Amino acid sequence: MNAVLDRVMRHAELLESDGPVSEELGRVSDEVADVLRESGVIRMLQPRDFGGFESHPTDFLRTAYEIGQRNGAAGWVTGVVGVHPHELAQGDPRMQREIWGEDPDTWIASPYAPMGRARPVEGGYVFNGRWPFSSGTDHCQWVMIGGLITDQEGNVTDRETIHFVIPRSDYEILHESWDVIGLRGTGSKDIVVKDAFVPEHRLIRTNPVTDGSAGSIAGRDAPLYSMPRNVVFSGAVTTATIALAQGTLAAYVKWTRERSSRFGSASRDPFQLSVLAPAAADIDASIGHVLHDMDRAFDIVSSGRLLTLSERAEIRRNQVSASHRAAAAADEIFKVSGGSQLHTKNPMQRMWRDCQSALHHVQNYAGPLYQAYGMNYFGGEMPAAVKV
Numbered sequence: 001m002n003a004v005l006d007r008v009m010r011h012a013e014l015l016e017s018d019g020p021v022s023e024e025l026g027r028v029s030d031e032v033a034d035v036l037r038e039s040g041v042i043r044m045l046q047p048r049d050f051g052g053f054e055s056h057p058t059d060f061l062r063t064a065y066e067i068g069q070r071n072g073a074a075g076w077v078t079g080v081v082g083v084h085p086h087e088l089a090q091g092d093p094r095m096q097r098e099i100w101g102e103d104p105d106t107w108i109a110s111p112y113a114p115m116g117r118a119r120p121v122e123g124g125y126v127f128n129g130r131w132p133f134s135s136g137t138d139h140c141q142w143v144m145i146g147g148l149i150t151d152q153e154g155n156v157t158d159r160e161t162i163h164f165v166i167p168r169s170d171y172e173i174l175h176e177s178w179d180v181i182g183l184r185g186t187g188s189k190d191i192v193v194k195d196a197f198v199p200e201h202r203l204i205r206t207n208p209v210t211d212g213s214a215g216s217i218a219g220r221d222a223p224l225y226s227m228p229r230n231v232v233f234s235g236a237v238t239t240a241t242i243a244l245a246q247g248t249l250a251a252y253v254k255w256t257r258e259r260s261s262r263f264g265s266a267s268r269d270p271f272q273l274s275v276l277a278p279a280a281a282d283i284d285a286s287i288g289h290v291l292h293d294m295d296r297a298f299d300i301v302s303s304g305r306l307l308t309l310s311e312r313a314e315i316r317r318n319q320v321s322a323s324h325r326a327a328a329a330a331d332e333i334f335k336v337s338g339g340s341q342l343h344t345k346n347p348m349q350r351m352w353r354d355c356q357s358a359l360h361h362v363q364n365y366a367g368p369l370y371q372a373y374g375m376n377y378f379g380g381e382m383p384a385a386v387k388v
Contacts, residue, residue: 002055002059002062002063004039004040004041004044004053004055004059004063005059005062005063005066007038007039007040008035008036008039008041008063008066008067009066011035011039012070014031014032014035015032015035015067015070015071015074016070016071018031018032018071018074019071019072019073019185019347019350019351020344020345020347020350022071022073022074022184022185023073023184023185023350025185025187026178026179026184026185026187027073027136027138027139027178027185027186027187027189028073028074028077028136028138028139028185028186028187032071032073032074033139035074036067036074036077036078037105037107040053041060041063041064041067041078041082042078042081042082042085042105042107043085043104043105044059044060044063044082045057045060045082045083045085045086045089045224045232046085046089046100046104047085047089047096047220047222047225050089050096050097050099050100050101050104051100051104051105052085052089052104054222054224055224056224056298057086057224057227057232057235057294057297057298058291058294058295058298060082060083060236061079061235061236061239061290061291061294062291063078064078064079064082064236064239064240064243065239065242065243065246065287066243067243068239068240068242068243068244068246068247069243069244069246069247069250070247071185072183072185072240072243072244072247072350072351072354072355073183073184073185073186073187073354074185075239075240075243075244076135076136076183076186076240076244076354076358077135077136077139077186077187078240079236079237079239079240080110080135080136080186080236080237080240081107081108081109081135081136081139081140082236083232083233083236084107084108084109084110084144085108086224086225086227086229086232086233087144087163087204087209087229087233088108088144088165088204089215089218089220089225090204090208090209090214090215090217090218090220090225090229091165091201091202091204091214091218092201092202092218093218094201095165095201095202098167098202099142099165106141106142107136107139107140107141107142108140108141108142108143108144108165109134109135109136109137109140109142109143109144109191110134110135110143110144110145111131111132111133111134111135111145111146112144112145112146112161112163113131113132113133113146113362114146114147114148114161114162115129115130115131115145115146115147116128116129116131116145116146116147116148116164116193117129117147117148117150117154117156118147118148118149118150118162118164118198119150119151119152119154120149120151120152121197123199123200124197124198124199124200124202124203125149125164125197125198125200125203126195126196126197126198127147127164127166127193127195127196127197127198128193128194128195128196129145129147129192129193130190130191130192130193131145131146131190131191131192132177132188132190133188133190133361134173134188134189134190134191135186135187135188136186136187136188137173137187137188137189137191138173138187138189140168141167141168142165142166142167142168143165143166143168143171143191144163144164144165144166144204145163145164145166145191145193146161146162146163146164147161147162147164148160148161148162149162160205160206160207161206162203162204162205162206163203163204163205163206164198164202164203165198165202165203165204166193166196166198166202170193170196170197171191171192171193171196172191172192172193172194173189173190173191174189174190174191174192175189177189177190178190180357181353181357182353182354182355182356182357182358183353183354183357183358185354206229206387209228209229210228210229210230210387210388211228211306211309212226212227212228212229212301212306212307213226213306214229223298223301223302224298226301226306227297227298227301228297228306228307228312228388230312230316230363230387230388231294231297231307231312231315231316231319231388232294233363234316234319234320234363235290235293235294235319237323237358237361237363237364238290238319238320238322238323238363238364239287239290240358241323241326241327241355241358241359241361241364242283242286242287242290242322242323242326243287244327244330244351244354244355244358245283245286245326245327245329245330245355246283246287246326247347247351247355248330248333248334248348248351248352248355249279249280249283249329249330249333251346251347251348251351252276252333252334252337252348253276255337255338255341255346255348256272256276256337259338266338271336272336275332275333275335275336276333278329278332279329279330279332279333280329282325282326282328282329283325283326283329283330285322285325286322286323286325286326286329287322287326289318289321289322290318290319290322293315293318293319296315297311297315309376309382309388310376310377312388313372313373313376313377313382313388314373315388316369316372316373316388317369317370317373319363320363320364320365320366320369320370321366323358323359323364324359324364324366326355327355327356327358327359330351330352330355330356331352331355331356334348334349334352368383368385368386369386369388371383371386372386372388373388
């Protein structure tokens with residue numbers, strides 16, 4: 001039984017009514033953030049020794065899905081922010097104590113793009129950079145951001161992406177940077193770091209968390225922490241995207257029940273029905289595929305072995321395909337919903353905009369993933385820039 005989901009669903013009406021509020025604010029509202037915090041959803045993948053639940057990752061995705069189809073921004077932030085404890089649990093215990101030691105409900109933002117540059121100094125690094133798309137950042141007190149290590153002249157000396165973990169006092173949120181047509185309520189603003197000192201213990205190398213070996217290196221024997229980071233993180237982004245498609249479908253169904261057409265009720269219009277059925281099937285198939293793969297991956301690591309590169313590539317292929325399948329279904333039903341759904345007061349247009357915008361996330365970018373899968377399938381070498 002998923003107790004976190006039960007707690008979330010007690011606030012279903014608030015989640016549904018809050019959509020335009022968070023969009024107007026340009027971030028998840030304080031009321032909805034309180035629901036997420038008090039439900040414990042952001043702690044589902046957090047280790048028990050720091051107040052987390054170490055939940056099955058499929059339970060986490062199911063919870064994010066239920067949130068996201070009612071409130072797209074909240075579902076997106078749940079997925080992105082809620083997945084960060086999974087990686088942090090595989091880092092240095094000193095870092096974990098700094099973040100969660102006093103408050104296990106401390107949230108951590110990202111992004112992961114390696115846009116920062118770190119110059120070595122005694123005990124750590126001096127770090128600088130600017131990053132876009134820090135989802136949910138207003139409600140977070142730390143950030144985990146990507147960068148590369150340089151020499152003293154600023155030349156990159158190591159191409160492995162490093163995640164640098166930094167407290168709120170060491171970075172600036174650029175509040176005016178978030179002016180977009182979709183996912184407005186996620187508050188995915190730019191952040192800037194200027195000459196921040198990052199001690200060595202607050203670095204996470206990405207190669208071990210990518211292949212799933214970092215958990216055992218860090219002394220964590222729970223199967224959750226042998227799950228490859230990209231599979232889990234991308235699963236959260238995919239789930240949030242599909243939830244937006246489901247939210248678009250739900251808004252369409254509610255509207256169509258009340259709408260009149262040349263057939264009387266629009267719900268009797270054969271052309272409406274011919275679009276509804278395949279759209280609903282594709283969205284159901286998409287979330288079913290994602291959850292099935294997460295179960296499969298968890299079973300593998302629970303058996304004591306890591307996922308192979310081919311297994312990771314196949315799961316990532318399925319995830320990105322599921323996002324695009326679901327978003328295409330949402331697009332089809334929006335196109336037959338009628339002109340009135342263009343009004344901003346109607347929730348369908350917001351869910352549809354958010355869903356199509358979600359495809360712009362790098363984890364939903366299909367081409368490189370399909371190429372990487374195909375190269376691996378035929379025995380070639382994957383492109384270095386693509387991590388699965």
